[in-house]
Amino acid sequence: MAWPARSAAAFRGAALTVVAVSVLLVTGCSGPPVLVPVATPSPTARPAGDSGPPVTVAFSPLRGTRLEEPAAPHPSIAVKIDNHEEARPQIALNRSDIAFEELVEGGLTRYLVVWHSDVPESVGPVRSVRPMDPDIASPFGGIMSYSGGQEQFVEMMMATPLVNIVFDFDDTGLFERADERPSPHDVILAAAEAVSRNASLAPPPVQFSYGTRDPLAAPALAATPTSRIDLVFSEARFPSWEWDATSGAWLRSQEGAPDSEASGDRVRATNVVTLRVGIDWSYGEVPRTVMVGSGEAWASVAGRTVHGTWTKDAAAAPIVLTADDGSRIRLAPGNTWVELVPDEGSATFVP
Incomplete structure (x- = not known):
């Protein structure tokens, strides 16, 4: 049966009810700033000897970048x-x-x-x-x-x-x-x-945890230096990423050629997250990536790669990245590409 021609409004789902995420950075605290999802705002605090008002800093929920002037x-x-x-x-x-x-x-x-x-x-x-x-x-x-x-x-x-x-x-x-x-x-x-x-809809919740610009430097994470990421989805699709220290970004290629967007700029990412995923072939020739479950994961940030696992408990749940030492993997503030590489494919991280 073909879908009838009807307006987009007639096919809208109900607006998702989401608890707003507030992220607070308390001045004077030691250690790197960390962005984590919280259900309700926490009260800010003042460092010892500071009689001024507490400082609330807003972050982008999907990039972890600081917002100087938060938009509506x-x-x-x-x-x-x-x-x-x-x-x-x-x-x-x-x-x-x-x-x-x-x-x-x-x-x-x-x-x-x-x-x-x-x-x-x-x-x-x-x-x-x-x-x-x-x-x-x-x-x-x-x-x-x-x-x-x-x-x-x-x-x-x-x-x-x-x-x-x-x-x-x-x-x-x-x-x-x-x-x-x-x-x-x-x-x-x-x-x-x-x-x-659709401006009345809620903003998105935080999906990943964020740290410093080099969040994988801690020795306990055992992150390895990485200059290039080679991924194979199939014989027809084998993208790669090269670390460019000058720009502080991973630069993307596809099938051996530099990948650029319409602006002419090379496609780039602050973080590349690679997940090894199963494929469900119950829909015939159309593969369904299995997203609810768990598997092997790598996070590549600032020229380093850490190994761990990914878990996703339900369709509406975020992906959780856990390092081999049991700690939460933190990304650098910026944009992220998530590569859903099939179990039959491969991921190679070149020093």
Whole structure:
């Protein structure tokens, strides 16, 4: 049965109810600042001998970066982004907070990209939803946008509490086709406008823990120097990341060629998190990345890589990263790419 042409508003899920996250940095405390999710605000405190008022510092929940002047609360927007060769270069990847790369049919990969700290005017190209996307997007709350998909996969996404904004059903002008791009790799979303129309939704909860710019330096973590990350999803998709100390970022390549976004800038990340994941083939040729469970994990930050495990207890639960010594893995403040590498693939970390 084909989906009827109806407005995006008619297909919206109920707004996700999320407890607001407050992050407080108390002046005078020793040790690095750490961003962690908390259910309710904690009272600030003053260091000994300080008679002034307590200081509250706001952080971006999905980047861990300090906000000098916090903006009005607004939701995040997750968008299914194409990674076909004809879809490149993608728009505004470097302005995202967290990007997930996942295996899809034919050995290709697609992205589920989340913007919150810096929502661009336009993002894309937007493509169709896959069966693992509800489990990836649900922890963020807010908005999920995609171009359509198999009926069963659209139903799965519609069943989440997220607001669904779907190209196939939209009659509100949030999407357009870019004349300079070949179809079907030409659907562009007005992301900032989509967020503006849903500004009453809650902001996203914190997903990862954050520390200093070099959070893996502690000897107990046994992090190893890393200059390059080589990943294999399939024979058709083998991205890599190179550490660039000058810019303080990991620089991305795909299939051996530098990967750039539409701005002309090299795709980059402050943190690269690699998760070894199982694949469920019960949907025929469409692989479903198994996101609820646990597995092997690596976090690569500031030219180092630490080994550990990942766990995700439920569809709406965040991914938790734990180092081999039992401590929580902390990332550096900045954007993060999460590489969902299948068990049949590989991850190599070159010193």
